[in-house]
Amino acid sequence: xxxxxxxxxxxxxxxxxxxxxxxxxxxxxxxxxxxxxxxxxxxxxxxxxxxxxxxxxxxxxxxxxxxxxxxxxxxxxxxxxxxxxxxxxxxxxxxxxxxxxxxxxxxxxxxxxxxxxxxxxxxxxxxxxxxxxxxxxxxxxxxxxxxxxxxxxxxxxxxxxxxxxxxxxxxxxxxxxxxxxxxxxxxxxxxxxxxxxxxxxxxxxxxxxxxxxxxxxxxxxxxxxxxxxxxxxxxxxxxxxxxxxxxxxxxxxxxxxxxxxxxxxxxxxxxxxxxxxxxxxxxxxxxxxxxxxxxxxxxxxxxxxxxxxxxxxxxxxxxxxxxxxxxxxxxxxxxxxxxxxxxxxxxxxxxxxxxxxxxxxxxxxxxxxxxxxxxxxxxxxxxxxxxxxxxxxxxxxxxxxxxxxxxxxxxxxxxxxxxxxxxxxxxxxxxxxxxxxxxxxxxxxxxxxxxxxxxxxxxxxxxxxxxxxxxxxxxxxxxxxxxxxxxxxxxxxxxxxxxxxxxxxxxxxxxxxxxxxxxxxxxxxxxxxxxxxxxxxxxxxxxxxxxxxxxxxxxxxxxxxxxxxxxxxxxxxxxxxxxxxxxxxxxxxxxxxxxxxxxxxxxxxxxxxxxxxxxxxxxxxxxxxxxxxxxxxxxxxxxxxxxxxxxxxxxxxxxxxxxxxxxxxxxxxxxxxxxxxxxxxxxxxxxxxxxxxxxxxxxxxxxxxxxxxxxxxxxxxxxxxxxxxxxxxxxxxxxxxxxxxxxxxxxxxxxxxxxxxxxxxxxxxxxxxxxxxxxxxxxxxxxxxxxxxxxxxxxxxxxxxxxxxxxxxx
Amino acid sequence: xxxxxxxxxxxxxxxxxxxxxxxxxxxxxxxxxxxxxxxxxxxxxxxxxxxxxxxxxxxx
Numbered sequence: 076x077x078x079x080x081x082x083x084x085x086x087x088x089x090x091x092x093x094x095x096x097x098x099x100x101x102x103x104x105x106x107x108x109x110x111x112x113x114x115x116x117x118x119x120x121x122x123x124x125x126x127x128x129x130x131x132x133x134x135x136x137x138x139x140x141x142x143x144x145x146x147x148x149x150x151x152x153x154x155x156x157x158x159x160x161x162x163x164x165x166x167x168x169x170x171x172x173x174x175x176x177x178x179x180x181x182x183x184x185x186x187x188x189x190x191x192x193x194x195x196x197x198x199x200x201x202x203x204x205x206x207x208x209x210x211x212x213x214x215x216x217x218x219x220x221x222x223x224x225x226x227x228x229x230x231x232x233x234x235x236x237x238x239x240x241x242x243x244x245x246x247x248x249x250x251x252x253x254x255x256x257x258x259x260x261x262x263x264x265x266x267x268x269x270x271x272x273x274x275x276x277x278x279x280x281x282x283x284x285x286x287x288x289x290x291x292x293x294x295x296x297x298x299x300x301x302x303x304x305x306x307x308x309x310x311x312x313x314x315x316x317x318x319x320x321x322x323x324x325x326x327x328x329x330x331x332x333x334x335x336x337x338x339x340x341x342x343x344x345x346x347x348x349x350x351x352x353x354x355x356x357x358x359x360x361x362x363x364x365x366x367x368x369x370x371x372x373x374x375x376x377x378x379x380x381x382x383x384x385x386x387x388x389x390x391x392x393x394x395x396x397x398x399x400x401x402x403x404x405x406x407x408x409x410x411x412x413x414x415x416x417x418x419x420x421x422x423x424x425x426x427x428x429x430x431x432x433x434x435x436x437x438x439x440x441x442x443x444x445x446x447x448x449x450x451x452x453x454x455x456x457x458x459x460x461x462x463x464x465x466x467x468x469x470x471x472x473x474x475x476x477x478x479x480x481x482x483x484x485x486x487x488x489x490x491x492x493x494x495x496x497x498x499x500x501x502x503x504x505x506x507x508x509x510x511x512x513x514x515x516x517x518x519x520x521x522x523x524x525x526x527x528x529x530x531x532x533x534x535x536x537x538x539x540x541x542x543x544x545x546x547x548x549x550x551x552x553x554x555x556x557x558x559x560x561x562x563x564x565x566x567x568x569x570x571x572x573x574x575x576x577x578x579x580x581x582x583x584x585x586x587x588x589x590x591x592x593x594x595x596x597x598x599x600x601x602x603x604x605x606x607x608x609x610x611x612x613x614x615x616x617x618x619x620x621x622x623x624x625x626x627x628x629x630x631x632x633x634x635x636x637x638x639x640x641x642x643x644x645x646x647x648x649x650x651x652x653x654x655x656x657x658x659x660x661x662x663x664x665x666x667x668x669x670x671x672x673x674x675x676x677x678x679x680x681x682x683x684x685x686x687x688x689x690x691x692x693x694x695x696x697x698x699x700x701x702x703x704x705x706x707x708x709x710x711x712x713x714x715x716x717x718x719x720x721x722x723x724x725x726x727x728x729x730x731x732x733x734x735x736x737x738x739x740x741x742x743x744x745x746x747x748x749x750x751x752x753x754x755x756x757x758x759x760x761x762x763x764x765x766x767x768x769x770x771x772x773x774x775x776x777x778x779x780x781x782x783x784x785x786x787x788x789x790x791x792x793x794x795x796x797x798x799x800x801x802x803x804x805x806x807x808x809x810x811x812x813x814x815x816x817x818x819x820x821x822x823x824x825x826x827x828x829x830x831x832x833x834x835x836x837x838x839x840x841x842x843x844x845x846x847x848x849x850x851x852x853x854x855x856x857x858x859x860x861x862x863x864x865x866x867x868x869x870x871x872x873x874x875x876x877x878x879x880x881x882x883x884x885x
Numbered sequence: 886x887x888x889x890x891x892x893x894x895x896x897x898x899x900x901x902x903x904x905x906x907x908x909x910x911x912x913x914x915x916x917x918x919x920x921x922x923x924x925x926x927x928x929x930x931x932x933x934x935x936x937x938x939x940x941x942x943x944x945x
Contacts, residue, residue, distance in 0.1 A: 217890045217892045218890075219893075220888075221889075221892070221893040224897075227926050231931075533937040534932060534936050538928075538932075538935065540904065540907060540908075541900070541931065544900040545896060547903060548898075549896045551899055552899060556892060638890065638891075
């Protein structure tokens with residue numbers, strides 16, 4: 076929606092309200108230096124971008140405050156922009172901003188990508204550092220939402236990181252007490268549960284308190300072991316008990332011989348010598364037979380006997396009986412050995428169980444299984460029962476079991492002895508135990524804190540990953556979009572400086588975008604077909620200005636194409652052709668016409684010729700001129716309407732012919748100065764372009780008569796009016812005369828008539844509504860029509876015989 | 886419909902393409918849904934998708 080009307084007051088040099096009635100059209104506003112053009116731009120900057128807001132009442136000790144000094148005595152500062160079709164408005168005052176309808180959208184869009192191109196900004200683009208240039212270009216890419224989203228993600232990432240940090244601090248505060256107990260050289264550089272546990276494990280090894288492993292569970296196990304040992308003399312007692320158990324096992328010695336052969340032999344002998352009680356008698360018989368070897372008959376019964384055989388048998392039986400007695404003694408000895416052996420085993424086992432803290436071997440799951448029947452072996456068992464019990468169980472089984480048990484016990488005892496801390500380290504071990512106990516107390520809060528830190532860290536990592544990916548993607552997209560913009564810059568520059576032109580030595584600039592330092596944009600050029608790293612080295616001021624203009628136009632075109640619905644399609648170009656010659660300025664206007672017909676363009680310039688070119692090249696643009704500026708009023712537009720009304724009032728009320736003539740001449744000076752451009756009058760160029768009607772009147776009359784001649788129809792009363800006003804130049808020159816002399820030469824009545832005719836002439840050829848002069852319309856459909864605008868009918872002359880002549884409406 | 890500008894949409898789509906292999910397809914699809922609805926700035930939803938244990942839930 077274009078801007079319908081601009082109203083500015085109390086901004087820089089604008090004191091009373093200045094109204095620019097655009098009616099949605101583009102505008103060329105011409106004004107000499109110091110007539111308030113920049114104040115108009117300042118007002119628009121304030122309204123559209125919130126920049127350059129006036130600061131009333133401030134001391135003039137800064138640039139911003141100094142601007143406000145012109146406000147003294149002026150009405151309150153305010154800028155009102157009305158949008159076409161009552162679609163909305165923007166009002167900025169010293170007290171705030173009010174936007175209605177699509178005004179909000181317009182303002183936001185202008186804040187995002189500036190529609191302003193000011194003279195002072197033309198070279199800034201080239202003078203900027205590549206980093207700043209990149210930022211300037213980026214502002215047009217409409218990546219604000221991506222940036223906002225990325226910043227929001229990064230913000231949440233930071234929040235989670237801070238929360239994780241808080242958890243870590245909580246954890247550290249818990250663990251710090253444990254770390255304080257560690258030897259200084261074992262203090263972990265980075266405090267965590269793992270590092271503290273690791274340090275405790277290393278400490279225990281240094282104190283020769285070996286762990287089964289280095290896990291927290293091992294340390295807790297160590298705590299269980301060490302805590303009772305460190306009470307009283309328990310450590311010494313434990314060591315003694317272990318050593319005694321080792322000695323008891325050493326005292327067990329080898330197992331006695333297997334009693335089985337002896338028992339078996341005795342059993343056999345017992346079978347052959349069932350009556351051992353006869354042995355004494357047999358001894359006596361043997362002695363008898365030995366004393367009477369020659370006897371052949373029994374000395375008792377005298378019966379013949381086989382003395383030698385009987386003696387032999389007796390001897391044999393005696394031998395058996397002796398062997399039996401020896402065997403029985405051996406069995407008895409074996410029984411004693413096994414009983415004693417078992418007694419030693421029992422003592423060793425008891426010492427083992429005691430030091431192990433067990434009630435029975437069965438409580439030690441790692442001990443070897445006893446052979447069946449062993450439970451019958453006991454110190455209460457009768458001595459003579461031992462051999463048979465051993466034989467029943469099996470001496471080999473018993474021996475093997477005892478051997479295995481001894482080996483198992485020895486291994487365990489050796490481990491226990493090895494694991495037993497030295498009495499010399501008791502103090503250190505007590506501190507270690509204290510540290511482990513403390514760690515045990517903080518284990519849960521530390522675990523909660525570490526879990527919290529891990530959770531927050533993971534959340535932070537997720538946001539960071541996404542934010543970082545958006546950042547990188549944004550760089551890629553920005554690079555791609557800026558490449559498109561660079562292409563547009565080249566196209567527009569080629570439009571203004573066609574490469575095929577004979578006198579053209581510069582080439583279109585190229586914008587090279589790199590990712591370095593968050594993004595850089597270098598501008599390269601060509602000069603005489605040779606690449607130039609910096610156009611400023613060789614381009615003329617005009618070429619450099621054109622680069623700045625083309626960059627801005629490319630950005631504007633880019634934005635308008637990207638955002639066809641929402642882009643305001645507005646440009647404010649302030650004095651941008653200062654160094655551009657009129658030939659290239661003309662191509663610039665052609666470029667605006669060709670590529671920016673969808674834009675509302677406000678061109679502010681002090682260059683009258685450029686303004687004239689605008690009238691010819693951009694006929695749909697409204698034109699306004701700032702006639703003068705005074706401190707009391709600010710800029711005054713040369714729109715003639717109010718001036719005409721003022722003169723009309725004076726015609727009936729004025730008493731001074733010279734004062735009335737002065738007003739009429741001011742009107743005609745300004746109006747004819749404008750007419751000079753509208754009708755391309757052949758007037759010699761003049762420094763400052765401060766023409767008076769004296770210099771323009773003749774060419775003006777001549778041109779208008781030619782137009783009327785070509786039309787073959789009177790342009791209203793234009794011709795007689797020109798004749799009746801033929802004395803105007805002379806009257807203009809006589810204004811320097813004394814009032815009395817002037818009144819004598821030009822009486823009031825004469826001046827009143829002149830004023831009426833002058834006003835009639837203006838109204839015949841100038842449409843106050845369109846603020847345009849009546850000019851011919853070279854249209855194939857209507858080749859012979861003259862009017863002020865394509866749609867306006869207020870001033871319309873048509874050649875007779877075609878569509879009839881229509882007099883101008885008053 | 887997404888409220889994002891064309892350029893912003895391009896950025897988000899490129900960013901999610903870059904996350905292939907770093908995030909599983911389910912999460913990426915859910916994030917793309919947020920982009921389509923113009924809600925990638927809804928941090929609560931993003932957190933549910935990217936948070937611990939990858940709780941893929943409805944992004945409504």
